[in-house]
Amino acid sequence: MLTEPRFIGEEIEVTFDQPPMLEKKPGCPDHFTWGEEGFEVTEMLREWHDYRRRGRMAQNMTPAHLATAEGRGSWGVGRDYFQVRTGDGRIFELYYDRAPKDANQRKGAWFLYRELPAG
Secondary structure, eight states: OOOSOEEEEEEEEEEOSSOOSSTTSOOOOSEEEETTEEEEEEEEEEEEEEOOOOGGGGGSSOHHHHHHHHHHOOTTOOEEEEEEEETTSOEEEEEEEOSOSSSSOOSOEEEEEEEEOOO
């Protein structure tokens, strides 16, 4: 039985029962695959967003625009986090990284951040 959070930090595949209306703000997925194992999300426990710009990206906006962008996000910047319970009772935190991988793949990617103790 897991007694401490376990860092995972691996890219995962997700699926939705209903396709998201906004590609860059997809919401919580209904299923995800980690390695060879599939998981059904039975409950979203928590959701939070981090739209801060970091490094050089934080210096290319005026302070007023930076504050607005941190509140709602801007294209390709930030992460949407979800803490979920799966069908087998495990608790995971996963996130959608809105940054494009490269010029050919302009969508972000999903990551399994960590597993938390179920108690």
